[in-house]
Amino acid sequence: MCIRDRVLTVQQARTARERDRANLAAADAAREARNAQASIDFLADVFRGRNPNQGPNDTVTALELVEWAMERVPTELADQPEVRAELLLVLGSAYDNLGYGERAREAMAASLELREELHGATSEEAAEALGYLTQSFRRGREFGAALETQRAAVERLRSLYPGGDPRLARSLMVLGTIFRDVGALDSAGVYVGEAVAILAPRAEEDPGSYTDALLALAYIRRGAGALAEAETLYREGIPRLRALRGAEDPELPVHLNNLAYLLRVKGDFTGAEPLYREALAAVTEAFGRGHPSTSVVSGNLVSVLQAQGRGAEADSLKSADVEAVRAHWGGDHWRVGQALTGLGRLRLTLGRVDEAAAPLEEAAAVHHRVLGPEHEWTLLAEADVGAQRILAGREAEGRPALDRALAMVEG
Numbered sequence: 001m002c003i004r005d006r007v008l009t010v011q012q013a014r015t016a017r018e019r020d021r022a023n024l025a026a027a028d029a030a031r032e033a034r035n036a037q038a039s040i041d042f043l044a045d046v047f048r049g050r051n052p053n054q055g056p057n058d059t060v061t062a063l064e065l066v067e068w069a070m071e072r073v074p075t076e077l078a079d080q081p082e083v084r085a086e087l088l089l090v091l092g093s094a095y096d097n098l099g100y101g102e103r104a105r106e107a108m109a110a111s112l113e114l115r116e117e118l119h120g121a122t123s124e125e126a127a128e129a130l131g132y133l134t135q136s137f138r139r140g141r142e143f144g145a146a147l148e149t150q151r152a153a154v155e156r157l158r159s160l161y162p163g164g165d166p167r168l169a170r171s172l173m174v175l176g177t178i179f180r181d182v183g184a185l186d187s188a189g190v191y192v193g194e195a196v197a198i199l200a201p202r203a204e205e206d207p208g209s210y211t212d213a214l215l216a217l218a219y220i221r222r223g224a225g226a227l228a229e230a231e232t233l234y235r236e237g238i239p240r241l242r243a244l245r246g247a248e249d250p251e252l253p254v255h256l257n258n259l260a261y262l263l264r265v266k267g268d269f270t271g272a273e274p275l276y277r278e279a280l281a282a283v284t285e286a287f288g289r290g291h292p293s294t295s296v297v298s299g300n301l302v303s304v305l306q307a308q309g310r311g312a313e314a315d316s317l318k319s320a321d322v323e324a325v326r327a328h329w330g331g332d333h334w335r336v337g338q339a340l341t342g343l344g345r346l347r348l349t350l351g352r353v354d355e356a357a358a359p360l361e362e363a364a365a366v367h368h369r370v371l372g373p374e375h376e377w378t379l380l381a382e383a384d385v386g387a388q389r390i391l392a393g394r395e396a397e398g399r400p401a402l403d404r405a406l407a408m409v410e411g
Contacts, residue, residue: 010162066094070107084115087123089132101140108132124167128158134174143182150175155192164198166206172198173213176220185224192217211240215255222262234259255281257297264300269307276301289330292335295321299342311350318343322359334377337366341381344388353391360384 073087092107112129119125122361130153137146153213154175157168176192179185196217219231238255245252261274280301283294298321305314327341344360345352371378385404389398 026379042067043302056113061093063098063100066091066098081114081118085111085118085129088114089129091138096136096139102134104136105133122156122159124157124160127153127160127167127171129157131171131174132180133279138178138181143178146178147175147182150178166199166202166209166264169195169198169213170209173216175208177216180216180220180223185220188220189217189224207240207244211237211244217248218255225384227262227266231259231262232263247282248285250286253279253286253297255301256282260300260304264304264307269304272304273301273308275302288321288328289320289324290326294338295325295335302346306346306349311352314346315343315350315352316348332366332370334367336369337363337370337377339382340366341384348384348388348391353388356388357392360388374408379408 033297065204069087073084073091078084088107088111088163092104092111095101095104095107098320104270108129112126112133113128115125122326130149134146134150134340135366137143137149151170154168154171157165157171161168172191172195176188176195179191180186192213196210198214199206199213203210212291214233214237218230218237221227222230222234223395230392232256238252238259241249241252256279260272260279263269263272263275264369272285276297280294280297284292287294298317300320302314305311305317322339322343324334326336340359340363344356344363346357347359360381364385367375367378367381383402386398386400386402389395390402392398
């Protein structure tokens with residue numbers, strides 16, 4: 001065969017392979033579209049009902065709706081196993097959202113069994129069903145079971161993608177975060193670190209997954225005390241997150257706060273301050289000034305201002321926190337008492353002993369009314385009042401209150 005003929009043969013074979021791949025992709029897309037439409041039609045029929053006796057009415061509960069759909073799936077979709085498997089995951093998630101974890105996992109396990117029969121035990125479809133089971137177990141705080149199912153999902157995806165793939169990386173991320181949830185930070189770092197390594201060469205094509213992995217690993221490394229490594233990861237991940245999803249992304253202030261805390265631990269209060277301020281502005285915009293998340297970030301900023309010797313600014317910010325919490329929750333709420341306690345204690349540490357009296361006494365009164373005289377927070381608030389009076393030179397008045405509160409707490 002001459003060179004020209006050989007070239008033509010190779011080109012024809014290549015064209016045939018590309019055509020076959022395109023045909024397979026088109027067939028897969030068509031099948032997925034048909035399955036999606038079948039799922040939509042089935043769910044629409046569930047919501048609509050075929051007649052007043054067969055379907056839900058105006059008083060049907062969400063649970064009744066899901067139960068009715070579950071009854072219909074095996075019979076009406078008996079000849080459509082892929083659609084059946086998909087809907088079992090959907091209905092399992094619905095059960096989970098309604099708080100019926102056991103029923104959720106029964107539906108998801110049935111979907112897993114179907115998908116293993118249809119696609120094989122090591123298929124991506126089976127791994128996806130395992131992922132649903134993992135999330136259900138996590139929601140129910142059954143972390144041992146969640147680790148087991150997610151390990152299985154990872155191993156199936158690892159066998160499918162031995163060279164690494166974003167799907168494997170995302171599954172590794174989930175496994176790592178479960179280990180993080182149970183405090184096994186070394187294992188968490190191994191799995192999330194592997195996810196970062198897989199995603200790094202694909203950072204431009206899948207920037208969201210890579211950014212999420214960087215920040216997840218930063219949090220784990222910070223918790224493990226590897227502050228330098230965590231800071232490097234945050235310094236790369238936070239700008240990526242801001243560029244990718246904008247300043248309004250709800251995760252941004254969380255990571256800003258975490259990096260600021262890391263710097264605070266290192267004693268870099270100047271570096272921590274602008275990060276806390278940016279985080280505070282973001283959570284204030286999202287939730288309002290008196291929201292608990294806002295109060296936490298504001299309290300962190302107060303501590304940084306105090307550490308820099310800027311007591312007047314710290315006091316002003318803490319006073320604003322108290323009024324914001326009071327406006328948000330009303331006067332008689334334990335959160336108001338806690339905010340007043342924070343202000344009073346700050347003033348004590350700043351040496352403003354006389355000015356600490358009013359917030360501490362009000363905090364004790366709020367806790368007494370809202371929580372009762374024997375609640376631990378009430379006793380601690382009364383101990384603070386006693387300590388303030390002793391520091392103000394009124395030991396005869398303050399010592400009995402302090403001793404009584406401490407005795408009850410210790411007893």
